[in-house]
Amino acid sequence: MNKRSNEPFLWMLFSAGGVISALLLPIHILLFGLAFPLGCLDAPSQEKLIHLIKHPITRLYLFTLCSLPLFHWAHRFRFTLYDGLQIKHLNELINVFCYGGAVVGTALAAYLLWNIR
Amino acid sequence: MINPTEYVPKSYHARVSTYWWLTRWVYLKFILREVSSVFVAWFVVVTLLQIRAVTSGPADYGEFQRWLRSPLLLTLNAVSFFFVVFHAVTWFNLSAKAMVVRVGGKRLPGIAIAAPNYAAWAVASGAVAWILLRG
Numbered sequence: 001m002n003k004r005s006n007e008p009f010l011w012m013l014f015s016a017g018g019v020i021s022a023l024l025l026p027i028h029i030l031l032f033g034l035a036f037p038l039g040c041l042d043a044p045s046q047e048k049l050i051h052l053i054k055h056p057i058t059r060l061y062l063f064t065l066c067s068l069p070l071f072h073w074a075h076r077f078r079f080t081l082y083d084g085l086q087i088k089h090l091n092e093l094i095n096v097f098c099y100g101g102a103v104v105g106t107a108l109a110a111y112l113l114w115n116i117r
Numbered sequence: 118m119i120n121p122t123e124y125v126p127k128s129y130h131a132r133v134s135t136y137w138w139l140t141r142w143v144y145l146k147f148i149l150r151e152v153s154s155v156f157v158a159w160f161v162v163v164t165l166l167q168i169r170a171v172t173s174g175p176a177d178y179g180e181f182q183r184w185l186r187s188p189l190l191l192t193l194n195a196v197s198f199f200f201v202v203f204h205a206v207t208w209f210n211l212s213a214k215a216m217v218v219r220v221g222g223k224r225l226p227g228i229a230i231a232a233p234n235y236a237a238w239a240v241a242s243g244a245v246a247w248i249l250l251r252g
Binding site: 017018019021022023024025026027028029030031032033034036037038041042043044045046047049050052053062065066069070072073075076077079080084085086101105108109112113115116 | 133135138148151152153154155157158160161162163164165167168169171172174175178179182185186190191194195197198201202204205208209234237238241242245246248249250
């Protein structure tokens with residue numbers, strides 16, 4: 001009997017993460033990474049952000065924003081190392097590092113967002 | 118008797134240089150697109166730190182904001198912005214090639230699939246900005 005491959009499932013996470021990263025990360029980096037620190041725009045206060053973050057929809061949004069793009073990274077980075085640098089002999093280790101990293105990041109996001117009071 | 122499988126030569130693999138992706142612009146573009154994922158992951162890490170800072174109070178969030186103002190972080194985030202936009206553009210253009218939509222037996226042109234993606238990008242960015250910037 002053939003062993004079923006995980007590849008379609010991992011590819012689906014990669015693809016969903018690709019969409020989320022493309023739609024939402026540019027504006028997040030532009031605002032929080034550049035415009036607010038440079039003082040081009042008024043940064044929202046911690047008070048406003050904590051108010052926003054307490055809403056269940058914001059938590060769900062942030063969870064998605066953190067989790068899926070990490071699986072997108074895991075999939076792409078794995079193949080970058082595999083094809084780009086051709087370190088194929090370390091394949092197992094690379095898989096553990098990439099998908100393990102995505103799982104840890106997802107767990108961390110869940111933990112942080114769950115424990116907000 | 119000779120076992121025929123014993124004499125089958127191993128398949129031939131030409132040695133490919135580790136730097137094969139530097140030889141052509143399309144290869145380099147492919148690798149740059151792959152590398153964009155590292156900056157995606159980087160900003161997820163920043164976002165996780167931000168969530169932690171926001172939830173632990175104004176003092177910690179102030180510290181986090183100061184950290185983001187350092188030249189190193191500004192440079193890193195400027196590079197990340199470039200790569201993430203590169204990811205978005207290549208992703209939306211690719212979806213037009215990957216999805217074959219037929220209307221009335223004719224394949225829709227790529228632009229008809231890419232355009233709604235760009236529209237969704239604009240709407241999503243606008244919504245995030247509006248929520249963060251309104252009074």
